[in-house]
Amino acid sequence: MFESIRLRILQGDPIVHDVHNPGLPPLFRGMPQIQPEKCPHGCTICVDLCPTNAISLNPLKIDLGTCVFCPVCEQNCPEQVIHFTNEHHITCSSREQLVVSGTEHRITPEIASEKIRSYFGKSLKLRQISSGGCNACELELNALSNVNFDMGRFGIEFVASPRHADGIVITGPMTATMAEATQMCFDAVPDPKIVILFGACGISGGIFKDSPELNREFLEQHPVDLFIPGCPPHPLTFITGLLDWLDKK
Amino acid sequence: MSFLSVQNHRPFHISDIPVISVSEFENSIRQSLQAGFRLISLFALNPEKSEKTVLVVLSNPLTSSISLTATQFSKDDHRFNSFASDFPQTNYFECELAEENLIIPNGHPWLRPVRKQSTVLGDQPYSLYQMEGEEVHEVAVGPIHAGVIEPGHFRFQCHGELVYHLEIVLGYQKRGIENLLLSANSRQQTILCESIAGDTTIGHSMAHVLGIEALAHTNVSLKTQVLRSIAEELERVAMHLAGLGGIANDIGYAIGASSYGRLRTLVINGLALFCGSRFGKGFLVPGGLQFDPDEEAIEKLKSNLTTVLNDVSAINLVLFDSTSVLARLDHTGTVTREWASEIGMVGPAARASGIDLDTRSQFPYGAYRYFPIPLITLGTGDVFARTRIRALEIEDSIRFIFEQLDNLPAGTTQTKVHDLQPDSGVISVVEGWRGEIVHSLFTGSDGKLTRYKIKDPSFHNWYGLALALRNEAISDFPLCNKSFDLSYAGHDL
Numbered sequence: 001m002f003e004s005i006r007l008r009i010l011q012g013d014p015i016v017h018d019v020h021n022p023g024l025p026p027l028f029r030g031m032p033q034i035q036p037e038k039c040p041h042g043c044t045i046c047v048d049l050c051p052t053n054a055i056s057l058n059p060l061k062i063d064l065g066t067c068v069f070c071p072v073c074e075q076n077c078p079e080q081v082i083h084f085t086n087e088h089h090i091t092c093s094s095r096e097q098l099v100v101s102g103t104e105h106r107i108t109p110e111i112a113s114e115k116i117r118s119y120f121g122k123s124l125k126l127r128q129i130s131s132g133g134c135n136a137c138e139l140e141l142n143a144l145s146n147v148n149f150d151m152g153r154f155g156i157e158f159v160a161s162p163r164h165a166d167g168i169v170i171t172g173p174m175t176a177t178m179a180e181a182t183q184m185c186f187d188a189v190p191d192p193k194i195v196i197l198f199g200a201c202g203i204s205g206g207i208f209k210d211s212p213e214l215n216r217e218f219l220e221q222h223p224v225d226l227f228i229p230g231c232p233p234h235p236l237t238f239i240t241g242l243l244d245w246l247d248k249k
Numbered sequence: 250m251s252f253l254s255v256q257n258h259r260p261f262h263i264s265d266i267p268v269i270s271v272s273e274f275e276n277s278i279r280q281s282l283q284a285g286f287r288l289i290s291l292f293a294l295n296p297e298k299s300e301k302t303v304l305v306v307l308s309n310p311l312t313s314s315i316s317l318t319a320t321q322f323s324k325d326d327h328r329f330n331s332f333a334s335d336f337p338q339t340n341y342f343e344c345e346l347a348e349e350n351l352i353i354p355n356g357h358p359w360l361r362p363v364r365k366q367s368t369v370l371g372d373q374p375y376s377l378y379q380m381e382g383e384e385v386h387e388v389a390v391g392p393i394h395a396g397v398i399e400p401g402h403f404r405f406q407c408h409g410e411l412v413y414h415l416e417i418v419l420g421y422q423k424r425g426i427e428n429l430l431l432s433a434n435s436r437q438q439t440i441l442c443e444s445i446a447g448d449t450t451i452g453h454s455m456a457h458v459l460g461i462e463a464l465a466h467t468n469v470s471l472k473t474q475v476l477r478s479i480a481e482e483l484e485r486v487a488m489h490l491a492g493l494g495g496i497a498n499d500i501g502y503a504i505g506a507s508s509y510g511r512l513r514t515l516v517i518n519g520l521a522l523f524c525g526s527r528f529g530k531g532f533l534v535p536g537g538l539q540f541d542p543d544e545e546a547i548e549k550l551k552s553n554l555t556t557v558l559n560d561v562s563a564i565n566l567v568l569f570d571s572t573s574v575l576a577r578l579d580h581t582g583t584v585t586r587e588w589a590s591e592i593g594m595v596g597p598a599a600r601a602s603g604i605d606l607d608t609r610s611q612f613p614y615g616a617y618r619y620f621p622i623p624l625i626t627l628g629t630g631d632v633f634a635r636t637r638i639r640a641l642e643i644e645d646s647i648r649f650i651f652e653q654l655d656n657l658p659a660g661t662t663q664t665k666v667h668d669l670q671p672d673s674g675v676i677s678v679v680e681g682w683r684g685e686i687v688h689s690l691f692t693g694s695d696g697k698l699t700r701y702k703i704k705d706p707s708f709h710n711w712y713g714l715a716l717a718l719r720n721e722a723i724s725d726f727p728l729c730n731k732s733f734d735l736s737y738a739g740h741d742l
């Protein structure tokens with residue numbers, strides 16, 4: 001028993017208290033700052049190099065829903081038009097919001113409807129579905145329950161059974177072999193329920209978007225409530241995104 | 250026996266690979282396996298053709314040699330005599346060859362689907378193994394499991410609590426990476442390889458960049474090699490800590506689970522100091538590294554690792570000294586040395602069963618050629634050994650990282666990559682945290698990749714998990730599973 005107490009003392013206070021200002025490493029890539037006005041006429045370097053075709057021109061925009069934050073564009077731009085800051089507030093509530101340009105500091109999802117907030121504002125239980133996820137997203141979602149991020153303190157938790165869940169979190173590009181299980185799992189969640197896409201693969205297929213092995217029909221039938229970009233997204237992008245969406249301080 | 254003998258990460262001309270008759274091919278493989286070679290890849294070089302050339306890659310860890318030979322199957326005769334009854338390590342490779350290329354191993358004891366789930370050999374339906382008997386029952390789990398993990402289906406044949414047989418059905422994660430790699434440009438290839446298994450981002454990117462650099466006759470600086478190895482060891486430490494945390498969690502040892510989890514955060518945040526990503530995404534690229542860590546990052550990483558080294562030994566002391574913990578780990582899920590070697594197990598799981606197998610010391614590459622890392626083995630092959638070996642490897646890896654950080658060579662971290670040599674191939678083997686990763690790359694006459702074959706360590710070890718469950722209580726499945734901690738995505742590709 002004394003050993004256990006000693007271990008508890010060793011733990012110290014590892015929790016990230018302020019999830020909005022955690023002081024992420026300077027190299028961490030979150031919200032990009034884009035200054036298209038500095039683009040030299042006719043330059044297409046970033047568009048040609050981007051591995052996921054996330055960049056469009058006139059004016060230069062990045063689709064964070066496909067971007068894997070690699071960051072080849074930033075490294076190769078002759079005019080430093082693109083710079084990824086370590087700002088982790090990049091969760092959105094609509095697909096369009098993910099296509100960014102300019103020097104907006106952060107993204108805030110639209111606040112959820114009053115019904116959703118009254119149902120899930122105090123307690124939100126989620127069932128995760130991995131559908132071709134490489135285990136990076138899955139590990140980051142797992143990390144949400146560790147002593148550093150401790151998402152449970154906000155009343156948000158992952159549960160084993162879809163019957164106990166209020167929504168699903170999908171990771172991975174959505175493989176054809178998981179289509180049926182995904183649908184069955186979603187059907188087992190009682191109404192009202194939400195859908196969250198976690199990571200570039202889930203949002204758009206990411207680097208796998210042209211793979212013939214995918215089946216993303218599920219997303220044509222069910223609206224998505226939250227998009228959490230990244231490859232993988234930072235756990236704090238998930239927490240702050242949900243808190244902002246549920247309008248919790 | 251006619252083989253082309255090659256070295257790890259050394260390019261060769263495809264035309265130098267002997268193409269022998271099917272019967273010679275069978276004899277050569279049989280003799281090599283008898284002589285202690287391991288099968289590390291078996292695939293068609295030209296899967297799109299009707300006359301397929303099948304290549305076998307064998308490795309001998311004792312002599313650090315890799316041998317290749319090939320045979321051609323005619324349009325109408327796609328058969329060879331299976332090795333699997335005598336050498337079970339070839340079983341799954343033969344299943345894969347049958348599934349992907351319809352090349353049929355005659356006399357194979359049990360052809361199963363590998364990634365296609367319900368079919369074997371094109372259209373023949375497959376039904377899972379089933380036991381019969383009055384008190385026999387079957388338990389089906391997955392593809393979606395209780396935790397936040399990847400999908401796979403497990404089918405247990407039980408008698409009461411006791412598991413007689415476990416069949417593992419995978420393929421839910423299939424994204425078709427090997428084919429995508431052929432149509433991708435070089436930057437896309439790097440990202441695809443990082444995503445083969447995200448928990449092994451560094452391991453698989455290492456195999457990829459070393460393969461590409463070999464084909465392009467490009468030498469990278471010593472500094473690049475050292476920093477890459479540091480990243481590889483950081484990944485190993487992080488995932489071993491995740492494994493220890495998972496094991497502690499599965500036996501209900503909460504303070505251990507949370508402590509290991511906290512230390513893993515320190516390690517992956519350390520990796521993020523180097524390259525911005527907690528998984529090392531974007532760090533390794535052909536020709537070097539995308540980031541060159543500064544003094545501040547290095548100092549911060551050292552301080553994180555000092556905490557890890559200190560705390561981990563305190564936790565281990567409690568974990569490995571507690572009777573109730575040991576009672577759960579000892580003699581649970583045993584894979585004997587004989588079994589492990591017969592089925593070709595790799596990585597820490599194999600070393601826990603007493604098998605001398607570690608690419609870092611037997612086929613050294615990059616910085617491991619100059620700064621060797623010790624090969625550790627244990628003997629019992631149970632959950633205890635697979636837990637203990639993680640603890641031991643963590644200590645060695647951190648020691649290695651400190652040594653390298655204290656003597657970081659000067660120099661550049663970016664070298665220009667030349668064009669890939671045409672009509673060439675390379676076998677790239679590295680030791681990911683789960684064990685041996687093999688990437689086999691081949692180019693056509695225009696220097697473009699024409700074939701890319703990947704073998705994740707999980708490809709061997711899933712079968713080890715199935716064996717570990719024989720005659721175990723089904724309630725010990727989560728613990729056994731965690732002690733292997735295998736990749737679904739890496740298997741399914």
Ligand code: SF4
Binds near residue numbers: 053055071073074
């Ligand atoms: S960081 Fe995103 S937008 Fe830039 S090149 Fe990489 S994937 Fe494309």
